[in-house]
Amino acid sequence: MQKILTIRTDKRNGLYDITHEVVSVIRESKVKTGIASVYVRGSTAGIMIQENWDQSVQNDVVTLLRKMIPHGIWEHDRQDDNGDAHLKAGLIGASETIPVIDSGPGLSTWQNIFLCEFDGPRERREIVVTVISDNQS
Amino acid sequence: MQKILTIRTDKRNGLYDITHEVVSVIRESKVKTGIASVYVRGSTAGIMIQENWDQSVQNDVVTLLRKMIPHGIWEHDRQDDNGDAHLKAGLIGASETIPVIDSGPGLSTWQNIFLCEFDGPRERREIVVTVISDNQS
Amino acid sequence: MQKILTIRTDKRNGLYDITHEVVSVIRESKVKTGIASVYVRGSTAGIMIQENWDQSVQNDVVTLLRKMIPHGIWEHDRQDDNGDAHLKAGLIGASETIPVIDSGPGLSTWQNIFLCEFDGPRERREIVVTVISDNQS
Numbered sequence: 001m002q003k004i005l006t007i008r009t010d011k012r013n014g015l016y017d018i019t020h021e022v023v024s025v026i027r028e029s030k031v032k033t034g035i036a037s038v039y040v041r042g043s044t045a046g047i048m049i050q051e052n053w054d055q056s057v058q059n060d061v062v063t064l065l066r067k068m069i070p071h072g073i074w075e076h077d078r079q080d081d082n083g084d085a086h087l088k089a090g091l092i093g094a095s096e097t098i099p100v101i102d103s104g105p106g107l108s109t110w111q112n113i114f115l116c117e118f119d120g121p122r123e124r125r126e127i128v129v130t131v132i133s134d135n136q137s
Numbered sequence: 138m139q140k141i142l143t144i145r146t147d148k149r150n151g152l153y154d155i156t157h158e159v160v161s162v163i164r165e166s167k168v169k170t171g172i173a174s175v176y177v178r179g180s181t182a183g184i185m186i187q188e189n190w191d192q193s194v195q196n197d198v199v200t201l202l203r204k205m206i207p208h209g210i211w212e213h214d215r216q217d218d219n220g221d222a223h224l225k226a227g228l229i230g231a232s233e234t235i236p237v238i239d240s241g242p243g244l245s246t247w248q249n250i251f252l253c254e255f256d257g258p259r260e261r262r263e264i265v266v267t268v269i270s271d272n273q274s
Numbered sequence: 275m276q277k278i279l280t281i282r283t284d285k286r287n288g289l290y291d292i293t294h295e296v297v298s299v300i301r302e303s304k305v306k307t308g309i310a311s312v313y314v315r316g317s318t319a320g321i322m323i324q325e326n327w328d329q330s331v332q333n334d335v336v337t338l339l340r341k342m343i344p345h346g347i348w349e350h351d352r353q354d355d356n357g358d359a360h361l362k363a364g365l366i367g368a369s370e371t372i373p374v375i376d377s378g379p380g381l382s383t384w385q386n387i388f389l390c391e392f393d394g395p396r397e398r399r400e401i402v403v404t405v406i407s408d409n410q411s
Contacts, residue, residue, distance in 0.1 A: 001408055002307050002373065033139050035174045035267050037309045037371045041382035043325040049231040050223065051180040056213035057223045064206060064224050069338060076330035086324065086331045087338050094323040094385070095371045097174045097232045099139065099265040106265050108178035111231070128373040128380050130309050132408050134138055134269050170276050172311045172404050186368040187360060188317040193350035194360045201343060201361050234311045234369045236276065236402040243402050245315035248368070271275055271406050 001029035005127040009120035013066065013088075015048065015058040016115040022098075022129050023105050029131035032103050039095040041126040044085035044119035046092030052112040061116070065091075085119035092116050100131060138166035142264040146257035150203065150225075152185065152195040156249040159235075159266055160242050166268035169240050176232040178263040181222035181256035183229030189249040198253070202228075222256035229253055237268060275303035279401040283394035287340065287362075289322065289332040290389040296372075296403055297379050303405035306377050313369040315400040318359035318393035320366030326386040335390070339365075359393035366390055374405060 003025045007016055018038075026036050038047050051057050065088045074083025096113070099106030107113075115125060140162045144153055155175075163173050175184050188194050202225045211220025233250070236243030244250070252262060277299045281290055292312075300310050312321050325331050339362045348357025370387070373380030381387070389399060 002375065033267070035269065037373065039371065039373050039380065041380065041385065043323060043331075043382070043384045048227045049180060050227050053216065056211075056216060057180075057220065057227075060211045060213050060220050060224055061227055063212075068205065068342065074330075074334045075337075076334050079327065079330060083331065083334050087334055090322045090324050090331075090335055091228065091365065093230060093367060093370065096230065097176065097234055097371055099174065099176050099267050101139065101265070106176065106178065108180070108263070110180045111178065126382070128375070130307070130373050130408055132269060132309065132406060134267055170404070172406065185364045186317060187364050188350075190353065193348075193353060194317075194357065194364075197348045197350050197357050197361055198364055200349075205342065228365065230367060233367065234313065234371055236311065236313050236404050238276065238402070243313065243315065245317070245400070247317045248315065269406060271404055 002130045007115055007125045009117040009122045009125055012120050013062045014117050015061060017052050017112050018115050019112045022113050025129040026100055026105055026131055031100050031131045031133040034100045034133040035097050036100055037097050037130045038113060039128045044082060044089050045125060046089045046116040047096045048092055048114045048116050049096055049111050050114050051110045082119045088118040139267045144252055144262045146254040146259045146262055149257050150199045151254050152198060152251040154189050154249050155252050159250050162266040163237055163242055163268055168237050168268045168270040171237045171270040172234050173237055174234050174267045175250060176265045177252060181219060181226050182262060183226045183253040184233045185229055185251045185253050186233055186248050187251050188247045219256045225255040276404045281389055281399045283391040283396045283399055286394050287336045288391050289335060291326050291386050292389050293386045296387050299403040300374055300379055300405055305374050305405045305407040308374045308407040309371050310374055311371050311404045312387060313402045314389060318356060318363050319399055320363045320390040321370045322366055322388045322390050323370055323385050324388050325384045356393045362392040
């Protein structure tokens with residue numbers, strides 16, 4: 001089963017928790033054991049598994065990446081002024097694969113799934129969730 | 138087929154080779170061609186494919202991440218004093234997907250699978266291995 | 275369905291667009307909905323989803339990683355003088371999983387699939403593409 005989620009983002013850099021939406025797709029798929037692939041369509045965003053106790057780790061991710069990859073010093077900036085966004089996206093990666101266990105997500109207590117926006121705000125970010133069973137014919 | 142491996146870690150930061158355990162699950166699954174998803178449950182650890190000729194690359198990974206992401210300067214440290222561990226985990230990622238070829242792992246000679254511990258020691262880290270065949274009904 | 279692509283690289287550090295070859299495997303597989311796992315065999319290379327409008331982002335990726343991970347200062351350099359290549363590979367990761375939508379790749383307009391070479395030139399880099407349907411028995 002496959003579904004495309006759409007998310008609105010309201011900051012240039014920010015993490016958006018999409019766990020609830022991904023879990024809904026897993027439940028709807030009726031897959032008991034397998035995997036769920038979570039993929040963001042767009043080369044200036046990424047997918048990260050991270051804690052969501054409060055806003056602190058999300059802020060720290062933005063701070064760290066801003067320090068590692070400053071804005072405005074890249075060859076690509078001459079085109080779009082978003083070279084930093086592409087580099088952050090490449091480093092974090094466009095996909096994560098999480099296990100499906102007992103018809104639910106195999107996340108631990110402190111693991112949530114985040115869309116990482118690096119070039120927002122955007123009216124519409126698309127995330128493709130594909131759920132696949134390990135139950136072979 | 139899906140199995141949960143449990144690993145004990147004895148350092149705050151360290152890489153632990155889990156190739157043997159993952160390969161056992163692949164063999165047991167009887168899947169001939171497909172993929173094996175390797176996922177760590179916990180937002181202060183990651184999965185990395187890396188060389189295991191000796192300890193040197195593993196030490197270098199720890200050294201690099203300590204330099205890139207120092208301890209004690211993050212907003213999240215006010216809660217748990219482990220902001221650095223969360224950031225390292227987010228950068229490395231919670232999952233890797235390796236191919237299954239001829240009923241075995243599709244690793245090259247110098248590729249091993251490592252659990253990356255960033256907030257140990259821990260009595261029990263859980264790694265979920267899910268093997269899926271490409272053989273469709 | 276699974277295929278191994280072979281790519282020749284001509285630089286020590288460089289990104290090589292393999293989108294066309296991966297899409298060919300997806301089309302040949304006849305899978306309508308599912309995932310394609312792209313995996314590089316070798317612990318000094320990685321797989322990255324990135325824009326390919328022109329050479330700029332690819333150059334920026336090489337520049338960023340050279341700055342973050344300098345050559346010649348690692349413990350592993352005493353063996354192979356390529357400690358930096360292993361660290362870059364570990365950070366970028368050996369695999370990406372992209373969705374298959376309507377019998378084609380679920381990439382967005384600006385997403386291409388790249389082999390990242392960090393220890394070239396190499397006569398032969400092997401990339402394993404495994405396509406798996408979500409259509410269960």
